[in-house]
Amino acid sequence: MISSTFNFSSTAIWKTLAFSTLILIVLIIFSNQPNSLQTDIIHVATNQSFLPLNTTNISHLVFGLVGSTKAWRYRKSYIESWWRPNTTRGYLYLDRTPTDDLLPWSQNSPPFRISDDNSKLLVETKHVAPIMVRMVHAVIEVFREEREGVRWYVMGDDDSIFFVDNLVDELSKYDHTKYIYIGGHSESIISNQVYSYDMGFGGAGLILSYPLAKMVQQNIEDCFRRYPYLNSADLILMTCVNDFGVSVTPHQGLHQMDIRGDASGFLSAHPRVPLLSLHHFDHIDPIFHSMDRFESTNHLMKAANVDQPRLIQQTICYNRNLNWSFSVSWGYSVHIYEKLIPRSILKIPLETFKPWIQKAKPPLYIFNTRTLSNDPCATPHVFSFESIKNINDYESKIITSYTRFGSRGLPTCGFANNHSVDSVSRINVVSPNRKPNQNGKTECCDVLEIDDMGVAKLNLRDCMNDELIA
Template sequence: MTVSLSKLFFSLIFLTSLFYNFWSLSNLFAPFPFSAIFDQSIKSYQANEAPQALENTSLQHIVFGIAGSASLWSHRKNYIKLWWRPSEMRGIVWLEKQVENDTDNDMLPPIRVSNSTSQQLNNYGFRLSRIVSETFRLGMKDVRWFVMGDDDTVFIPENLVRVLSKYDHNQYYYIGSSSESHMQNIHFSYGMAFGGGGFAISYPLAKALERMQDRCTQRYPALYSSDDRIHACVTELGVPLTKEPGFHQFDIYGNLFGLLTAHPIAPLVSLHHLDVISPILPYGDRFQALEKLKVPMKLDSAALMQQSICYDKPRNWSISVSWGYAVQIYRGIYYPRELVIPARTFLHWYKRSDPHSYAFNTRPVSTNSCQMPFVYVLRNGSFNADKEETNTEYVNNQKLHPPCDWKIADPFQIRRVEVHKKPDPHLWDKAPRRNCCRVQPSKKRNLLVVDVGVCGEGEVIELQ
């Protein structure tokens, strides 16, 4: 009996101890007290430490540094006048010496002479490479981006803002694109932003670059160009190139038509080397042709040059619309995979038509008269307030077209193309995708009407 009571007593003590230990451990790992305290700490941190949302990037946050030459200024300034807005933009044109004041100075950025801080000032590339630092040292307020370009570069300002708005200007960013010439990229670097096409440097990166650029440049005496020197110093800061295909160096000669009608699915940001290419539209000289682009830029800058593809089934036609620029009608059916490849209407930087010399795919211009597209170029545009859509008009300026014996309707009867499109200012806030186009009925035999817009649910670019 004594032994049984002893066993019972020790058993009770053991069970009590076990229950106490289990209760202690359950409280130790109980989720509620600790998670509640942790959640409260997070809320407190978010309330006290999280930065407030910043206003959207605008033109006022961008400072342009434009590289120029005094000897070419009287001619090149006309390119800048096409896109510069004195009341909305900030920037400086940097020349090697002062030029005479002109009556149109109020339509242009202020002009400054590059500082003579080195015996290498007479080296054109060295002088221009310091534009970022010299512009930074002016101490302008509320700057998020420094954008570099040449005096023969035309920017599309709204699209530049759209591109830069995607990136955090508080971080180190070096944004631009490479050359169209494979050999140029090999000679310099595929990782370099070609300066003529323009490139953007965030304020923090410009600040870091200014501190070390003069020392850095001395380490690369053999480098030739300004953008090559910038790339070398940015690389020493550990920053890679962020590529945006809408910056265009245009290291090519001849007619840009093949490139512009098959523009990448990205905002058109800049055009460069305008002195060595043909006028982009058949309206007067280069400046008058570029002036024509102001119409679609005002109507829907986000969509400028964007390609849409559709088919006219009854007539067996393939249609390519490069909005705000040109429309092409092809006899027969050409799949999108082919039409999105630029046709070689141009020569590369070394003035040869070598398909292996480009940094992108190209296709030959057909010599078969039946395969040559009928081309319609922009004539005018307007906005229909009742329908809330743009109406752009394209006309055929080809006086003759080679005869074709195909048993397909002849597009020569079409003298005019109308394209209706609703503007979409948020086009580039979404995943990149081509707009779809649809041929509309028309009572006029010489008129083709096309509607362009966001692709519908399940809509496919195919002959239906």
């Protein structure tokens, strides 16, 4: 009996010693690792654990916007249209202290910081583009300011217009613990060829996951030393990120807007992805022709603040009795054609705009376009977004209203059987107050009525199984 007890106790003691030794070995291994590894372990443990239960939200995004004091006085309206004080995280990095006319600093603007003095680095590297170094260096500066709970760093310019709710939704689809670099291509073929198709264009927004931003913060100054001849901030960042083994993940919702003039054709046929950003509003006409650029931006945000996922998403439907085609760009415009035109044609943007490089030769754009014509069957009647309201019937819905932009000055299309769209003065579009179906298809719509007052009513809805848009 004594022998049996002794054997049992010995076994228990040896098991305890073995387990304790294993724990001690693990502690020794981690205690000998660099501090950065310990910091990353803490960051992941405190902020990135239980990923399936902790969906990305606006607090996980930090914006780093780079601008100049001189330009801010007339560009701040672009940023204030989407910035949410006390909610959005981030900073505006200026080249010098704000002048008296900008003080006291507006509470509707991002808090500002003065960019680091990089003069010693510039002397050492003999870099050819000091301004571009300053812009890229902002990644270091915003990372230094904001780290707690951050998943994504969104870098932009002082005229970048972001759609924050859509950004949050889209970034929640990616694993923020991996090395990810998201960007948008230029709309201009020549810009992509001159720089790179593997580069994100910064005005559209460059998005770095936390691990990648940390790596950039630790290595970017060495990158300046390796590539002192690069003269573009976006190219510098892309080259450095590629040295880390990371390539761009392109997103069609990020828009550099490398076009000029009337962008309405582009915005009325957006790809079937959420709108994440717009840029270069100083280089295009006001997107609502009866308003200036800043009024236009705020007007678009009226729709964005109610239903951002549906913003400028294209939906197409037909009135076969009248031979009319309707193309809805939700929250922006409605086009009516006096002919039944396939969706494969209507989804191609009308070339209302001009190329970014004026003397460039075709092909000009990275997407197909439809040329403008005086053909009454190919030229739409255009209606612009006017107002938006919520209604609560048996189901919560949203009504957007669109009014005629102006007369086409063309006769009725022969296919319309003398049914001219000139009689229509307003279009009301009813949509469900929820996100569009995420099943890979666009929404469908019905032309409910066109009354004697010239008001057309359309209804957006989920497409039925096997329903054709034709």
